[in-house]
Amino acid sequence: MPRRVAIVGVGLTRTSSHRADVTYPELVYEAVSAALAQAALEPKDIDAVTYGSMDPFDGVFAPERWNVEACAGAGATNLPLMKITTGGTTGGSTALAGYYHVASGLFDVVLAVASQRVGETVEAQLVLNTAIDPIYERWLGGGAITIAALQAVRHFWRYGTTEQDLAHIAVKNHENAQRNPYAHLMRMLTVQDALQTRLISWPLRLSDCCPSSDGACAIIFASEEQAKRITDRPAWVIGAGQITDNYWVGDRPWYEDWDSLSLLARRVYRQAKIDDPLRDLDVAELYNAFSVQEIIEYEALGFCEKGKGGELIRKGVTTMEGQLPVCPSGGVLCTNPIGASGLIRVAEAALQVMGKAEGRQVPNVRKALAHAWGAAIGFHTLMLLSSDVP
Template structure:
């Protein structure tokens, strides 16, 4: 419903430890890249949506002020969307609604994070509830490790199989990242490397975890008229889904993760998708942790509950598999949090427009982008297609 909306261009920074640039310079790099990609200039833009994870990651509050010039937003209408780790997809949603409402024709969405300027785990510790929960679920790995354990116990999956499947995901994504010029971590990784890597929180080991990245992503959303006028190859927004769970970890079941399942269901209903594994060509799943990626496959209906490890090991979700998941290397290889969800959207847009370069999935027509946030609390989805 609403007017049709499409993504007509994307820009990314070379993500990594970017000590060569300041935070605004980093953002400028992505914003200039999307203008170069589209041939548009800042004057053409009707409004800007900005977002990051907790603003305090970099020690600057309300970053839309600080980054106003870098985003070329001075003098323009602005929105500032923040929903923790799912920020990137929420920014895309805001831009989508802005255009779909008929109020704007060209909206620039910018997600950004310069994680190496701060301490990400210290920042994330402050997300947890301060009186009861912060002492034992501070930071990301603890929560996600508990979740993986909950899930594997629930479905009686053997420790060994889960470990193998997670290691397989790490190996394939690290390999994929070599074909993505913007990816942060590019290293050859073997199954043994993953299984013997330093333990972070059991069962998660170092190579099961995403890095701290500096990065920004800029995406331009356009109305149908603008798509025609500019003669751009569009990635049409087919669906947007979003759901949030309770705040207290422990109040809801994370093995059958309702917010993930419901957000996907909402999106599939809009896009008319019945069998996601068959119908989707690419899924850019937000996967900061290998174990958790398998949970998402199940919540998103790519397979039944408890089935993910077997299918992973069969190669169902590799680049040449039935449903390519994170051919970009995903969040596992690049995680500038406030940008990460928008990078998933950008990658999905590149795939359905055939512009993903060396990691293109041939003939991709329908792609899912996802981001997750909070203490296992939020899930957002955007589905993009090559046809309206």
């Protein structure tokens, strides 16, 4: 049986299109020192580190080496450190690794860190393109944007979703991001503005696409005994998992639905005893790198039926005032330090449960869901957090 595990501290950095004010280790230090401060812990209290980044966005291969000293001085105290890279889910997998370290009973207090300097990547799409096989598909110019655009075209075709629906998603996230001091894009956006931004890849416009951000995130996972000693209000992990879909893009052209995410959600909801996610969850932090994905995620995660995601946003169900606020942080759509973005989702969900989300706090959060996708929509991670001991 896995042990009970809780999140006891979270650290976020300011993000921007280039944090030229700090070196890479300083950026990571900013996140880790904030997490330690929130938990009132010292570096010596950390038993192990899980570290995530998506090589080679930073232009430095295996940046975990450069960042060893920023990971709570892991080199000085000779801590075990495990590096994780799983595309866009890197941060989600890094959280899972931190959780598994503690749940296994082998470690009591584990620091999960994820970082990315997409702001130092001059051509992010070129780096993404290196992740595609060089035999059949790399030359085509496929990448994250075009794959998301294929999803959108199919969703429009099958379910009648429109550019206006996508604009509503963008507007909601931009509005939320303005209340989040750690967000990258913090500008007012109206539906009309969104529909006038330039087309990137039909039907996705600039307002439907995430920025390239510099940023880092740190989370401290603790065993039940340690968590109760550290804080009165930890965020308990009540469900978690990862799922893998196949490699070949053309083997699953049914992009309008995200069946692998539905399957993972059923597994995780079962662990967490969630029957009706729209009713049982209080907030969700979804990996919405592209606006259309948030709509497909609503459906895959069971917030509504397939094809009804556009209706959910039109009715305002997922706004801050709605029944289930989605991405009070503004989501990945407004801030994307790629390898860190999945961990930021977990961090934001934890802050909501701990009541520490400040200006973006949703009232009375008891259960929060964090999601990430990656690997050309082939991987997903989920983590479900609760204010109540499981």
